[in-house]
Amino acid sequence: MRWARLDGTADIDAWEILESNRHRYRGRITCPETVCGKNLHWRKRSSDGRAATFYGEHADGCDYKTTSDEQVVERELEEVDAVINTCAEMQIRLDPAGGSRATSQHSPGAPGARGRTHVHRGNDRTVRAGSTGLRPLLRKLISSPEFRADRMPLTLSDGTRTTIADGCVHAAQYVFSPGTRIVWGTIARASGNWLNAGDPHEALPAVRVSKEALPKVLEHAGVQELADLQGWHFLVEGTFTLTQGNLPTPYVSLSAPNRIVFLPPSG
Ligand SMILES: [Zn+2]
The missing domain is CATH 2.40.50.140 (Nucleic acid-binding proteins)
Incomplete structure (x- = not known):
């Protein structure tokens, strides 16, 4: 989604945020729907041309909480992109067969949630490892030749240590x-x-x-x-x-x- 709320009052445009300023917005962006108001995250324009966007988990009843096929695709790619953009390592998370986890990041404490390890430069938190499900991973491999050659460390579900390119x-x-x-x-x-x-x-x-x-x-x-x-x-x-x-x-x-x-x- 392109538009959200900043500090609960002003509208903010995902396309206007600069990568160098992203830390300034952390924790201040929320869903504009009054029934929702959940915290959202910003993702920069991707190297394969997908526009900058706000994303996150929405409350039940929020118009932005949708499950159309297109949005599932979008969300799954965002899951992998979020790990690539913000983490040093990727981990494979096995989701229960028969139901894909529609939302996977940003639920601290949940099994497979992204581990937040250390804090530097004030609130600019760096996430060491982020997890991805197999289906989002497959989507990303299909859509991005660049990703297939990525040397990012990858830990498979059984603990095997490899890289995206080798693993x-x-x-x-x-x-x-x-x-x-x-x-x-x-x-x-x-x-x-x-x-x-x-x-x-x-x-x-x-x-x-x-x-x-x-x-x-x-x-x-x-x-x-x-x-x-x-x-x-x-x-x-x-x-x-x-x-x-x-x-x-x-x-x-x-x-x-x-x-x-x-x-x-x-x-
Ligand atoms: Zn919402």
Whole structure:
């Protein structure tokens, strides 16, 4: 949103705030809706051209609290951008499968809330590590080639320390190695309990969905069966192994339904 309230009285325009002055506005910006009035945060214009904006959690009944698809996309990208812009490290947060956390930051004390560590220059607080869910991460990887090459430290959900560039690998570039990785790409084939990022001869990464995990995986994606996911984007976090046979193919046995997320082809 572009317009909000400053000190509860004056209108303020997100496009007019300078990055160098952002600390002056901290804690002073609120939602203009009287039923709401929640504190908002400012995000600068992004390098991929998205306009500067105010964002934050709105109260129930606030007109700005919306859940249209477009706004979900916006919010998820904002979640990742907020970590990139304000934190030194990114952490993977596993959200419960079947329900994405619409709002994730700025709830101190909540599980997975961004850790606020030290204070310097008066009120200018620096946040060390910020968390992101897997679906926001997938959106960002799809939309930003720059982000894919980012050397920001990344901690996976099992504590593995890596970077965004090394820890989030596109299926086409994946080279088998031990340890936990995030692999993302497009589902070329879905058959039985398997999701494959390529044709059989390509030996690209695959996911084996256990019978136990399947119902939650389908529910989370909003589809009837795995075959419906053909052509969708996917992102999985896990430890890969190789299939037996002439053409060993890396695959991950999905240990928990919340370690995989999907986005429809248009998303
Ligand atoms: Zn509001």
